[in-house]
Amino acid sequence: STQSTGVLISDKIDGVCAKTFAENGVEVVYKPGMKKEELIKIIPEFNGLIVRSSTKVTSDVIAAATNLKIIGRAGTGVDNIDIPAASDAGIVVMNTRTVTHQTTASAASSK
Secondary structure (H helix, E strand, C coil), X not given: CCCCCCEEECCCCCHHHHHXXXXXXXXXXXXXXXXXXXXXXXXXXXXXXXECCCCCECHHHHHHCCCCCEEEECCCCCCCECHHHHHHCCCXXXXXXXXXXXXXXXXXXXX
16 A cells, blocks of 8 residues: 655645645655546555645546545635535535635644
8 A cells, every 4th residue: 555645745835835745754745737537547656735716626637536534725715625525525615715824734744
């Protein structure tokens, strides 16, 4: 089985976010602009996913995300995330506007 690590940031996002994760000892992979197939291929490696509006977190992405605990949406709205599929998979979806990066970091780093 693959060892899951840290957080994947799949959209262009403020550098402060990645820095905050790093300061909290969370490994961050910054890969904006991936095609859906590539996202599905690498998502099993991650505990957390941070998106803005570009990444579509569909049910097939969620199905592949076997280690994912949290999806953070930078900004407002979560219409690009399949909430029912995430809920069924036990994945927490939150707007990072209403929650600190520290909270997201600690959730992503907890096993």
